[in-house]
Amino acid sequence: MxxxxxxxxxxxxxxxxxxxxxxxxxxxxxxxxxxxxxxxxxxxxxxxxxxxxxxxxxxxxxxxxxxxxxxxxxxxxxxxxxxxxxxxxxxxxxxxxxxxxxxxxxxxxxxxxxxxxxxxxxxxxxxxxxxxxxxxxxxxxxxxxxxxxxxxxxxxxxxxxxxxxxxxxxxxxxxxxxxTADDFALSHPGGALGRKLLLRTSDLMHSGDELPVVPCHATVRDALLEVSQKGLGMTTIVNQDGTLAGLFTDGDLRRILDQRIDIHQTRIDAVMKRGCVTVYAEMLAAEAVQLMQQRKINGLVVIDKQQKPVGAFNMHDVLKAGVV
The missing domain is CATH 3.40.50.10490 (Glucose-6-phosphate isomerase like protein; domain 1)
Known part of the structure; x- marks a missing residue:
């Protein structure tokens, strides 16, 4: 053998x-x-x-x-x-x-x-x-x-x-x-580390006409149309001065449907989520992802120093950018 x-x-x-x-x-x-x-x-x-x-x-x-x-x-x-x-x-x-x-x-x-x-x-x-x-x-x-x-x-x-x-x-x-790690990222912009160290929430967010937003006096129906048209699974709700008042998501929709609320008559500020999680445009995308994971949420609203929403993104945007 x-x-x-x-x-x-x-x-x-x-x-x-x-x-x-x-x-x-x-x-x-x-x-x-x-x-x-x-x-x-x-x-x-x-x-x-x-x-x-x-x-x-x-x-x-x-x-x-x-x-x-x-x-x-x-x-x-x-x-x-x-x-x-x-x-x-x-x-x-x-x-x-x-x-x-x-x-x-x-x-x-x-x-x-x-x-x-x-x-x-x-x-x-x-x-x-x-x-x-x-x-x-x-x-x-x-x-x-x-x-x-x-x-x-x-x-x-x-x-x-x-x-x-x-x-x-x-x-x-x-x-x-x-x-530094930032210097390293600058020479590796195409790599995973570069994306984590270089990308900011401003690079991920939908802004301008792509930002889902409705006023406080809008009806739930108006908010649902905005959620559907912008495709982020949520919409921001703003006060008369443009500051962020709250957020309405797909999850909130399921909740109010169980309550048999009239979406044509009920104002969105009566059912919106107040005090939602927000970030600034300068935050690293990787830090924003960590925040989303900690709070177990699927999206974030980006605000400016005046507390006005300037953008929004969800986990799909994060995955598309290769941050995770």
Whole structure:
């Protein structure tokens, strides 16, 4: 009978090796790391990250993380850079070059040009005595005891260490800049976090002719027509001076029908809900949703400083905007 391969043991061995590699990486968060951060923080251009092969994949992720956390950055493929893409780099940019061996031919070929332009060069390698290590303005070491690959060939522990070193740089710069959640949202307007941090109730609400509103002296029938025409499942009721008097919803309709009220004769202010929940246009949409959930209501009225209704929205609008 064929013995089953122990996949779990193999996976656990990989984790143990890579955890040990990351623990050893702490020794390299040193003065060189501080100098690299200062160099990037005071960069007058952008951070250009480059690497070949697996290091290139890590470089792309590193550039993306920098860019999304307040450090303008982009990736340049070293091979393409030798054939024109180096024109994307300006003399004010800080270049981060990644190679575990420190002997990437494609990157080494670019060093004379970068030196001539006066670019600050941060090299991340596993060998400080390599060509890239010696030529760097600042060298960050990511040497690991061993790769997780049992053949010692596939970049595993070394790429993990490089990725974490990049995250350490990005987060250190984020904190140094005082980068906030609002700043993060501005660079992620299409994401769920961006919507939660950027959208206001003013972005959700129906206003102007779309706002359901009737005066206090209107009949229940008039209010029902407004609810039906505006399609929000509710209507606001206003006083003579335009201030909010109350709210009438689909739920209120079911309640008064049970009471056999004459909808043609009864005034809406006799059956409306007084003291309804309101918000201001500046409130974050996410906060408004939380309020709706807490109060177990399906819609909200937006008022101005004079207590006049300026808009309204319901949970359907919230879902459509992707806030939840």
């Amino acid at each position: 064929t013995k089953l391969f122990d996949y779990r043991r193999a996976g656990q061995r990989v984790l143990a090796i890579e955890i040990a590699a990351l623990q050893g990486l702490q020794a390299f968060i040193d003065e060189s790391f501080v100098r690299a951060c200062e160099m990037m923080l005071h960069c007058q251009g952008k951070i250009v990250v480059m690497g070949m092969g697996k290091s290139g994949h890590i470089a792309r992720k590193m550039a993306a993380t920098f860019a999304s956390t307040g450090t303008p950055s982009f990736f340049v493929h070293p091979g393409e850079a030798s054939h024109g893409d180096l024109g994307m780099v300006s003399s004010q940019d800080v270049v981060i070059a990644i190679s575990n061996s420190g002997e990437s031919d494609e990157i080494i070929a670019l060093l004379p040009v970068l030196k001539r332009w006066g670019n600050a060069l941060i090299c991340i390698t596993g060998n400080p005595d390599s060509t890239m290590g010696r030529e760097a303005s600042v060298h960050l070491c990511i040497r690991v005891p061993s790769e997780a690959c049992p053949l010692g060939l596939a970049p595993t522990s070394s790429t993990t260490a490089t990725l974490v070193m990049g995250d350490a740089l990005a987060v250190a710069l984020l904190e140094a800049r005082g980068f």
